[in-house]
Amino acid sequence: xxxxxxxxxxxxxxxxxxxxxxxxxxxxxxxxxxxxxxxxxxxxxxxxxxxxxxxxxxxxxxx
Numbered sequence: 001x002x003x004x005x006x007x008x009x010x011x012x013x014x015x016x017x018x019x020x021x022x023x024x025x026x027x028x029x030x031x032x033x034x035x036x037x038x039x040x041x042x043x044x045x046x047x048x049x050x051x052x053x054x055x056x057x058x059x060x061x062x063x
Contacts, residue, residue, distance in 0.1 A: 018026055
């Protein structure tokens with residue numbers, strides 16, 4: 001999806017965001033977005049790990 005935007009499109013989006021939010025608020029928004037993605041990735045990994053553990057446990061009980 002992002003590959004179709006290209007570099008000029010990303011620059012245009014950044015300029016529009018800079019105009020809308022201002023130079024002081026933009027780093028805060030970026031930091032909050034990064035933290036949100038980090039927490040989402042951690043939760044997804046934890047959920048996947050829990051599912052893998054349950055599958056291993058059920059296989060061990062059957063044997």
